[in-house]
Amino acid sequence: MQLWHSTVDAPRTPNRVSAGEWVTLTVGTWPIEPGQDVWITVGVRRRSGETVESRMQAAWQRNSGVNSYWRAEIGPFADGEVVHYTIHGRSAAHYVETAAPPFEVGPKLNVALLWHQHQPLYRDLGHANPRGSYTQPWVRLHAIRDYYAMAHLLLEHPTLHLTINLTPVLLSQILDYTEQGATDRALELTLTPAERLTPDERADVLATFFDAHWHNQIFPHPRYKELFTQRRDGQPFTSQDVRDLQMWFNLAWFAKEFRDGAVQLATGESTTVSHFVAQGRGYTTADVDAMLEEQMKILRAVIPLHRQLQERGQLEISTTPFYHPILPLLVDTDGASVDRPGQSVPTPRFAHPEDAAAQVALAVAQYERLLGRPPHGMWPAEGAVSQLVLPLFARSGIRWIATDRGVLARSGRWGYDADDPDVLCQPYRAEQGDAQVSVFFRDTWLADHIGFHYQLYDDYETAARAFLDEIKNRFARRVSGDEDRVLTVVLDGENAWGAYRDDARPFLHALYGLLERDSELRTVTFGEYLDGNIRRGLRPHPVAEHRRVHELHAGSWIDEPGSAPGVDMGTWIGEAEENRAWSLLAQARDDLARSGASATIASDAFRAVYAAEGSDWFWWFGADHDSGNDAAFDDMFRRHLRSVYRARGVEAPAPLDAPIVPRVVIWTFTHPVSRVAPGVRLAVQTHCAGTLTWRFDDGPAWTAALVPSGGAMAGTHRHAITLGPLPGDAAELKLRFRCAEPRCERREICCREDEHVVTIAQVVTIAPADVSTETLGVNTAPKEAP
Numbered sequence: 001m002q003l004w005h006s007t008v009d010a011p012r013t014p015n016r017v018s019a020g021e022w023v024t025l026t027v028g029t030w031p032i033e034p035g036q037d038v039w040i041t042v043g044v045r046r047r048s049g050e051t052v053e054s055r056m057q058a059a060w061q062r063n064s065g066v067n068s069y070w071r072a073e074i075g076p077f078a079d080g081e082v083v084h085y086t087i088h089g090r091s092a093a094h095y096v097e098t099a100a101p102p103f104e105v106g107p108k109l110n111v112a113l114l115w116h117q118h119q120p121l122y123r124d125l126g127h128a129n130p131r132g133s134y135t136q137p138w139v140r141l142h143a144i145r146d147y148y149a150m151a152h153l154l155l156e157h158p159t160l161h162l163t164i165n166l167t168p169v170l171l172s173q174i175l176d177y178t179e180q181g182a183t184d185r186a187l188e189l190t191l192t193p194a195e196r197l198t199p200d201e202r203a204d205v206l207a208t209f210f211d212a213h214w215h216n217q218i219f220p221h222p223r224y225k226e227l228f229t230q231r232r233d234g235q236p237f238t239s240q241d242v243r244d245l246q247m248w249f250n251l252a253w254f255a256k257e258f259r260d261g262a263v264q265l266a267t268g269e270s271t272t273v274s275h276f277v278a279q280g281r282g283y284t285t286a287d288v289d290a291m292l293e294e295q296m297k298i299l300r301a302v303i304p305l306h307r308q309l310q311e312r313g314q315l316e317i318s319t320t321p322f323y324h325p326i327l328p329l330l331v332d333t334d335g336a337s338v339d340r341p342g343q344s345v346p347t348p349r350f351a352h353p354e355d356a357a358a359q360v361a362l363a364v365a366q367y368e369r370l371l372g373r374p375p376h377g378m379w380p381a382e383g384a385v386s387q388l389v390l391p392l393f394a395r396s397g398i399r400w401i402a403t404d405r406g407v408l409a410r411s412g413r414w415g416y417d418a419d420d421p422d423v424l425c426q427p428y429r430a431e432q433g434d435a436q437v438s439v440f441f442r443d444t445w446l447a448d449h450i451g452f453h454y455q456l457y458d459d460y461e462t463a464a465r466a467f468l469d470e471i472k473n474r475f476a477r478r479v480s481g482d483e484d485r486v487l488t489v490v491l492d493g494e495n496a497w498g499a500y501r502d503d504a505r506p507f508l509h510a511l512y513g514l515l516e517r518d519s520e521l522r523t524v525t526f527g528e529y530l531d532g533n534i535r536r537g538l539r540p541h542p543v544a545e546h547r548r549v550h551e552l553h554a555g556s557w558i559d560e561p562g563s564a565p566g567v568d569m570g571t572w573i574g575e576a577e578e579n580r581a582w583s584l585l586a587q588a589r590d591d592l593a594r595s596g597a598s599a600t601i602a603s604d605a606f607r608a609v610y611a612a613e614g615s616d617w618f619w620w621f622g623a624d625h626d627s628g629n630d631a632a633f634d635d636m637f638r639r640h641l642r643s644v645y646r647a648r649g650v651e652a653p654a655p656l657d658a659p660i661v662p663r664v665v666i667w668t669f670t671h672p673v674s675r676v677a678p679g680v681r682l683a684v685q686t687h688c689a690g691t692l693t694w695r696f697d698d699g700p701a702w703t704a705a706l707v708p709s710g711g712a713m714a715g716t717h718r719h720a721i722t723l724g725p726l727p728g729d730a731a732e733l734k735l736r737f738r739c740a741e742p743r744c745e746r747r748e749i750c751c752r753e754d755e756h757v758v759t760i761a762q763v764v765t766i767a768p769a770d771v772s773t774e775t776l777g778v779n780t781a782p783k784e785a786p
Contacts, residue, residue: 001036001091003029005100010069012100015480016108019079019519025058025100027070027087032063037090038070045082047537058087077105079519080537101482106537107522109425109476110486110529111515112440114402115493116379117147118167118324120616122184122636123176125608125643130176134184135636139173141253144295145503146494147174147302149255152263153505154314157512161314161523164306164493165379168322168363169614171303171370178300190250190292193285194242205242206231209249210670213498214687215741217252219748223281224248229749232669240282247283250291251276256503258298266305271297307371313533316525318377318402319367321359323614326572328386328554330356330613333582335386336573337554340563343574346582352589355613357392358599362610364396376400376527379490381615383407383442384569386554387432394435399543400427400526401439402490404557406567408441412550421478425485427530427541428549438530438543440488444557446470447491454507455500456742464510468518476520484541486529490557561624572615575622577660581637584655585612588644595648608643621660626707628685628718634661664722667735667758669750675759678728682758685720688750690740692721696730696760705740726760733758 004010010028017023027038038058045051058072077083084102089095119139127133134140151164176182189197189205197205210218210228218224227245230237237245254273257263262272271294276287309315321327329336332351338344360378367375376399380389383403393401405418408428417423418441427438449467457463471487479485497504515523524538532540553567560570572578589609592602599606617637620630627633638656645652664681667673676682684692686706695701706719726733734757739750 001029001031001033001089001094001096003027003038003087003089003096003098005087005098012103014108014477016476016482017075017077017083017103017105018108019105020076021519022073022075023077023083025072025074025085025087026061027058027072027089029068029070029089031066032068033091035092036060036068038072039088040072040074041086041088042074043084044077045084046078047080079106081105103482107476108485108520109471109479110484110522110524110538111471112163112486112488112524112526112529114163114165114318114379114442114488114490114526115150116165116490117142117150117170117493118165118320119170119173120614120636121169121173121323121611121640123173123182124639125604125611126639126646130180130182132183132185132188134173134176134182134187135632137184137186139170140177140184140187140295140299141250142494143174143177143299143302144258145253145255146497148265148298148305149257149503149505150493151302151305151309151315152257153508153512154309156509157516158314159516160512161316161525161528163316163318163377163525165318165320165490166306167320167324167381168366169324169611171366174299174302178296186249187292190246190288194239194246197242202237202242205245206237207671209245212249212252212687214750215744215748216498216501216503221248221252221277221280224252225749228670232672232749234672243283243285243288244281247276247288247291250295254294256505258294265297265301266308267297267301269297269301303370310371310373313528316376316527317367317371318379318526319363319375320379320381321356322362322366323359323610324381324616325356325359325610325613326382326384326556326569326615326618327356327359327380327389327392328384329569329573329582330359331386331388333573335388335554336570337568338563338570338574339566339568340560340570340574343563343570344579345573346579346586348583348586350582350586350589353388353392355589355610356389357395358606359610359613360392360396360398364398376530377402382571383490383557384555384615385439385552387430387552388554390430390432390437390552391435393437399438400530401437402442402488402526403439404555404567405441405444406557406559407553407555408549410553410555410566416549421475421485422480425475425479425487427486427543427546429543429546430549430552436543438526438546439549439552440486440526442488442490442557443475446487446489450489451491451496455496455504458743460500460504460507461510463507464514467511468514468521472520484529484539486524486541571624572618575624577621578618580660581618581621584638584641584660585609587653588612588641592644592648597648602648604647605644608640608647612637612640612644626720626722628683628720629664629666630661631659631663634659667756669737672756673758675761676726676733677762678760679725681722681724682726682733683720683722684735684737685718686737686739686750687718688739688741688744689719690750691738693736693738694723695734696727697732697734699730728760730760733760 005027010026013024040056043053056072058070061069061071082104086099088097122134122136124133218228259277262270264270310317331353333345334349374397378398378401385403408416409418427440430439454463475487532538555567559567563570617633620627620633642652642656664683665676666683668685691705693703706721
């Protein structure tokens with residue numbers, strides 16, 4: 001008699017055994033004989049070290065050709081137990097046995113989830129002092145909605161482990177608010193009592209203080225919705241109306257936790273704005289001041305909370321090169337993978353590898369200062385990597401980086417099959433010279449579905465289950481072999497939540513709860529996966545054991561629209577606007593080098609040039625992405641470059657005064673521009689998906705869908721369409737918008753389909769004192785929250 005097991009026709013199912021699962025063993029025997037018997041003896045070594053033995057009889061199933069097949073079920077087992085089993089067979093003439101390979105009970109797949117949190121430098125470095133130096137409020141507002149609350153969620157899910165990436169430029173701006181007294185334009189407008197606002201300031205409040213998601217941040221609050229309607233209909237605002245708007249613009253950005261009740265902060269302070277939400281209207285100046293103090297409490301607690309969670313081992317904090325630059329492009333723009341027809345690398349080239357090294361080193365230094373230990377890992381800005389930047393990480397002590405599966409697919413001579421779970425679900429060893437670093441490759445589809453898809457579900461528990469089902473069906477139940485596997489999921493951890501109800505808290509609680517209870521999946525941090533965690537039954541996975549990835553592709557997480565297939569860096573380089581920006585940056589950097597200045601003796605100048613090297617400015621240049629207000633990013637970029645010269649006491653070159661991006665007038669429901677000049681481009685923006693119908697005078701009508709505007713990784717909050725240049729032979733442009741938001745009941749403010757008229761006429765070049773910039777068609781609306 002002969003018997004066999006662990007073959008294609010006689011497998012163990014499942015191959016990877018999780019806690020609570022029954023294991024089916026199929027055994028083959030030869031020849032077919034009467035009186036045969038097959039059984040299994042099982043030894044289970046528990047985590048305590050105790051071994052328990054048992055016997056299980058196998059049942060005959062069928063004969064096939066000259067073979068017989070038997071079946072037995074063993075289990076279920078507990079997490080961490082090691083199972084040894086032997087198969088025995090007896091016939092009239094023979095006794096045989098064979099020991100099967102042992103297996104350890106545990107999750108089928110480790111899941112490394114990383115939330116990326118970042119804002120570019122909104123501070124005008126040429127401003128005399130921190131107060132009023134910030135042009136945009138998004139660091140402050142995301143701090144009260146996302147930066148504290150996203151980490152605080154882990155306290156309610158103590159067995160969930162994940163990673164949060166905090167960029168150094170983001171942390172430095174939070175500290176500007178809490179330690180240096182920095183303010184932004186919106187904060188100054190909030191601090192000014194409504195009765196003391198100048199006409200221009202009052203107009204600015206009415207134009208910008210509805211910058212929030214209509215369906216999820218404005219319409220759920222009756223008073224805010226009432227003010228929105230009032231503004232849209234052109235009704236006058238009293239001072240009390242303006243003060244209520246000052247209050248609600250801020251209240252709507254507080255996380256659900258703070259709007260619902262009191263939260264004990266990591267600093268020991270307690271905070272809530274629930275009483276202001278309940279009050280609804282009729283706020284006083286003292287109320288506004290008290291609300292702003294609650295904001296400062298939250299900002300002061302962001303870093304302490306992250307540090308506490310990291311020290312207890314539940315959270316890993318990763319970082320990014322300081323000002324979020326595209327590292328391979330700092331090393332040499334001539335090495336950019338530009339593959340879109342009509343594009344080219346800029347001339348002259350930008351090649352300052354010393355800046356790339358400084359951006360990494362500055363990030364590590366800030367991390368150690370704020371978090372008390374060196375960082376283990378980095379999410380390079382936009383996941384942009386190349387073979388040449390690997391030593392920059394290794395020399396600064398970075399042990400792991402993460403990027404996109406598209407980079408893996410294009411690496412090596414022939415590429416890697418990133419569609420194969422066994423190929424994707426593991427870290428790789430990347431080498432350049434004697435430098436080594438572990439590289440994790442994220443799954444793009446899973447990240448995009450959290451960013452763009454699951455907010456459309458009516459039931460977020462169903463959405464969370466759909467996400468887990470995808471992980472199991474595409475990865476956990478398809479990986480083979482007994483070695484550990486890890487699935488990497490990286491995405492924006494702040495902007496996407498505006499598109500979810502209640503700041504995505506119901507979705508995140510459902511997702512975290514399911515992950516905690518699921519025996520097939522185990523959440524891990526990246527450093528924890530590499531180092532192991534005995535308490536959680538996770539063995540170490542040192543870099544020496546990783547499969548090597550050869551010739552790491554120079555790419556990012558995104559494939560630029562219109563380019564050849566495969567991730568590249570064309571989003572930040574190659575188009576005329578992008579190349580002009582690189583040329584201006586190269587001139588400023590070369591001028592700085594020729595001056596003999598160093599980062600030690602000219603720190604302000606180097607800070608400004610490092611800030612201008614950030615990726616965010618280049619993202620919005622060119623036609624491949626639209627922020628809805630690219631001009632604001634253009635202005636900020638050139639402002640940083642002018643600061644390079646100002647810090648050295650020399651005059652900035654005249655080309656820095658000329659815009660890179662064509663000026664566009666922005667029309668919104670809360671800032672309905674009434675008059676523009678011929679030849680102007682008019683961008684119609686909404687916070688809802690929908691279609692726009694327009695016509696000139698009484699001519700034919702055109703209809704088109706508004707295009708999502710904003711970062712692809714960040715989720716989209718605005719939709720826009722740009723018309724023009726507007727003709728000079730028409731007197732009026734007539735607009736109608738139809739909302740197409742999936743959950744809109746077609747009764748909301750955005751669905752009235754009123755006709756709006758914009759007069760097309762020449763305008764004066766200098767505004768009289770009593771004429772607003774709106775009349776002149778000047779772009780004053782700020783960028784959507786990134």
